[in-house]
Amino acid sequence: MGKQNLILAFESSCDETSVAVVEDGAKVLSNVVATQIASHQRFGGVVPEVASRHHIEQITKCTKEALERAGVSYQDLTAVAVTYGPGLVGSLLIGVTAAKTIAWAHHLPLVPVNHMAGHLYAARFISEFTFPMMGLLVSGGHTELVYMKNEHEYEIIGETRDDAAGEAYDKVGRVMGINYPAGKTVDQWAAKGTDTFHFPRAMEKEDNFDFSFSGLKSAFINTVHNAKQRHQELNQNDLAASFQQSVVDVLVIKTLRALDEYPVKQLILAGGVAANQGLRTQLEKSMQESHPEVKLLRAPLKYCGDNAAMIGAAGYVNYLHGDRADGSLNATPGLSFPHHQE
Numbered sequence: 001m002g003k004q005n006l007i008l009a010f011e012s013s014c015d016e017t018s019v020a021v022v023e024d025g026a027k028v029l030s031n032v033v034a035t036q037i038a039s040h041q042r043f044g045g046v047v048p049e050v051a052s053r054h055h056i057e058q059i060t061k062c063t064k065e066a067l068e069r070a071g072v073s074y075q076d077l078t079a080v081a082v083t084y085g086p087g088l089v090g091s092l093l094i095g096v097t098a099a100k101t102i103a104w105a106h107h108l109p110l111v112p113v114n115h116m117a118g119h120l121y122a123a124r125f126i127s128e129f130t131f132p133m134m135g136l137l138v139s140g141g142h143t144e145l146v147y148m149k150n151e152h153e154y155e156i157i158g159e160t161r162d163d164a165a166g167e168a169y170d171k172v173g174r175v176m177g178i179n180y181p182a183g184k185t186v187d188q189w190a191a192k193g194t195d196t197f198h199f200p201r202a203m204e205k206e207d208n209f210d211f212s213f214s215g216l217k218s219a220f221i222n223t224v225h226n227a228k229q230r231h232q233e234l235n236q237n238d239l240a241a242s243f244q245q246s247v248v249d250v251l252v253i254k255t256l257r258a259l260d261e262y263p264v265k266q267l268i269l270a271g272g273v274a275a276n277q278g279l280r281t282q283l284e285k286s287m288q289e290s291h292p293e294v295k296l297l298r299a300p301l302k303y304c305g306d307n308a309a310m311i312g313a314a315g316y317v318n319y320l321h322g323d324r325a326d327g328s329l330n331a332t333p334g335l336s337f338p339h340h341q342e
């Protein structure tokens, strides 16, 4: 048997500190995730300074644990991969510094990874990739359709003009009294309700691949405030279901339109909001009806949220393509894929 490639991967772009060991970009040997959610909840969102301090406290422990759980030592590693953007600068810097230090100390190649490429590669744990592909990336900070003509090529063909899908979930959840991050609870309530409010579906009919969620958010908040003024009780499950149906409809319609225009072999659904049951179900059903020729790869639930295993999978591809960084690697908070040029 040939020698396996073992990547030690770091992820610290937002509020999860994560370190993983991934074999040949497809097999997770360990994936340690230290979440800080409890520390941010009382503020109703992520506080950057609090996040950085947590990453500093956790990163060494997580690294040790990731190596132990995988049953490997530094000598067994092929490379070190790290998220260097997009994300919070102070958070990113902790992972970048840890990865640089380990790469330098153990004479290992340092491989920079875009966090969004990482999200896409969460789907690599369920299937090999066949190009060209399309990716629907839905997270707390991003909502974008990414065209991948070949391996290691990413182009944004559409994105949100305002709020990200996860951000809209969190804001609407807050109005309903749900703790940050609210997505999962709204999803659970939605499953028990029906779409009775018929909120707007923004940009549904526009001939592009862009999204917008701020109008939906405002419509939702107005509905709740008006009811409060009239001392009227609204059904929380129906509110959640109505909001979710509007988000899911827009995401699915735009994605199917992208598939009409870009013939691809596979579609990836990834990012924190890809854990949404309504979205997972409706996208699968709609694709079976209108694009049965495209294989849907839904990122496994446990790899939808931020984690280092996905960075190890994307990092392996970058490693094979010769991407290398040195001690000058810096956090790049605004890192983005290039936009598709007509």
Ligand code: KG4
Pocket (backbone or CB within 6 Å): 014, 138, 139, 140, 141, 142, 165, 166, 167, 169, 170, 181, 182, 183, 184, 185, 187, 271, 272, 273, 274, 275, 276, 277, 304, 305, 306
């Ligand atoms: O990708 P992620 O873990 O972090 C970022 O890179 O942003 O995404 C986090 C987002 C949060 O906004 C959270 O509310 C949302 O994903 N989320 C969900 C669900 N689970 C998490 N949104 C809708 N339905 C879910 N089941």
Ligand code: ZN
Pocket (backbone or CB within 6 Å): 115, 119, 139, 140, 271, 272, 305, 306
């Ligand atoms: Zn993320």
